[in-house]
Structures are given as C-alpha cells and as structure tokens.
Amino acid sequence: MERLPEPELMNDPAQAKAYAHADFEDAHSAIVAHFCRIFGKHEKPHAVLDLGCGPADISIRFARLYPDCRIDAVDGAHFMLEQARTRIEHAGLQHQISLHLQCLPDCELPQKNYQAIVSNSLLHHLHDPQSLWTTIRRYAVPGTAIFICDLYRPQTLGQAEDLVSRYAAGEPEILRRDFHNSLLAAFTPDEVQDQLDTAGLQGLKLEPISDRHLLVSGRLQGT
Numbered sequence: 001m002e003r004l005p006e007p008e009l010m011n012d013p014a015q016a017k018a019y020a021h022a023d024f025e026d027a028h029s030a031i032v033a034h035f036c037r038i039f040g041k042h043e044k045p046h047a048v049l050d051l052g053c054g055p056a057d058i059s060i061r062f063a064r065l066y067p068d069c070r071i072d073a074v075d076g077a078h079f080m081l082e083q084a085r086t087r088i089e090h091a092g093l094q095h096q097i098s099l100h101l102q103c104l105p106d107c108e109l110p111q112k113n114y115q116a117i118v119s120n121s122l123l124h125h126l127h128d129p130q131s132l133w134t135t136i137r138r139y140a141v142p143g144t145a146i147f148i149c150d151l152y153r154p155q156t157l158g159q160a161e162d163l164v165s166r167y168a169a170g171e172p173e174i175l176r177r178d179f180h181n182s183l184l185a186a187f188t189p190d191e192v193q194d195q196l197d198t199a200g201l202q203g204l205k206l207e208p209i210s211d212r213h214l215l216v217s218g219r220l221q222g223t
C-alpha cells in the first residue's frame with residue numbers, strides 16, 4: 001500500500017484535546033519499559049530531548065522515571081502544547097519539563113546536546129523523514145541514548161481497518177480517524193531502514209515491538 005501523508009502538525013484544538021484525553025496507558029507504559037530494557041536501569045540521563053512531544057505524556061513518564069533529569073519537550077503545534085502545559089502543571093513537573101513551540105528540523109534548543117533523545121509517533125507525521133534524523137544527529141553526541149517509536153504502515157487497507165477496530169473500538173470518531181490516517185501515513189520498516197542508512201545512523205537497531213509499532217534504538221556511535 002502506498003504511503004498517504006497526513007498534515008504534519010496536530011494544531012486543530014478539537015484534535016489536540018481528543019488526543020490529550022485518549023487512553024495511551026498500555027502503549028506508553030510499554031515504551032518506558034522498552035527504554036529500561038534497552039538502556040538498563042542504571043541509565044540516568046540528566047538532559048532528555050522529547051521530539052514531537054504532543055500533550056507530554058511521554059515527557060511526564062520520563063520525568064517520573066528520572067527525577068533528577070531536565071527534559072526539553074518540542075512540538076510545533078500551539079494547541080498541543082497548551083494541553084501539555086496543563087498536564088505538566090497538574091503533575092507538578094514544571095521544574096523538570098520545559099516546553100518549546102518549534103518545528104523540526106529548524107529548532108533551536110537550549111542544550112547543545114542531550115544524553116537521551118526520545119520520540120513517539122512523530123516520524124509518520126513528517127513529510128520529509130530526514131527532519132527527524134538530522135535533528136537527532138545535531139543534538140546527539142557519541143553515547144547519546146536514541147529511542148524512537150512509531151507506527152509502521154500495514155500492507156493493505158483492510159489490515160489498517162482491522163487495527164483500528166481492534167485497538168480503537170471504543171474511542172471517539174475523531175481519534176479513530178486520526179489512527180487510521182496515521183497508519184496510512186506511517187513508514188514501513190524497510191523505508192525506515194533506508195532513512196537510517198541515508199542519515200548515517202545504520203548503527204541503530206530497528207525492531208518491530210508490536211503488530212503496529214516499531215522501535216529504533218541504540219547509542220550514537222563515535223565518528
């Protein structure tokens with residue numbers, strides 16, 4: 001099935017609100033568990049970058065996992081960051097998480113580099129996927145833990161519809177539509193491997209971690 005890109009930014013207020021109130025507990029707790037599996041429980045990054053942070057659920061989970069770390073969370077959608085601000089305040093984590101209204105690949109961040117760079121469900125939004133990989137190259141140094149999760153594109157429209165029925169059955173229509181569009185906009189594992197090769201990031205490991213998610217992880221190698 002051909003890729004069908006969707007708009008990059010999620011800057012519609014209703015869409016941002018619905019996404020921020022969706023239940024991602026299973027998927028997002030699994031993401032944190034994968035990070036610990038790969039980088040070990042002794043990993044203690046003091047500066048983390050969350051790219052395409054949306055309502056900051058992933059940033060909040062990392063802030064709780066590493067209470068001494070500072071997190072720069074980046075998103076280009078104003079309404080999504082409003083949701084993020086409310087959630088961070090509610091969690092009392094303003095001292096750990098800073099929000100940045102900026103778009104990849106041209107973002108200017110406070111740190112020159114980070115010990116960990118994480119991103120969930122951003123890649124499939126990007127019209128040019130190299131926006132993500134060049135940003136990572138810019139803000140990583142040898143040893144940086146890189147951890148990128150996303151959907152991968154099913155082979156057929158029927159498979160995409162099955163996934164929406166299986167995982168979003170009880171969700172509001174706006175979320176079901178977003179999930180469907182995201183599956184069609186996602187890259188295949190082979191396409192992501194080509195992106196990594198082009199970016200000189202072939203040292204990272206690409207693995208499927210569910211029937212719809214892939215993970216790219218590893219440490220930036222010295223060059």
Ligand SMILES: C[S@@+](CC[C@H](N)C(=O)[O-])C[C@H]1O[C@@H](n2cnc3c(N)ncnc32)[C@H](O)[C@@H]1O
Nearest residue numbers: 008009010052053054075076077103104120121
């Ligand atoms: C599906 S959401 C994922 C949010 C969050 N990472 C999570 O896992 O819940 C993707 C986010 O990426 C943002 N985004 C898309 N393209 C972007 C770009 N070029 N620069 C910055 N943010 C972008 C969107 O606005 C949206 O908030």
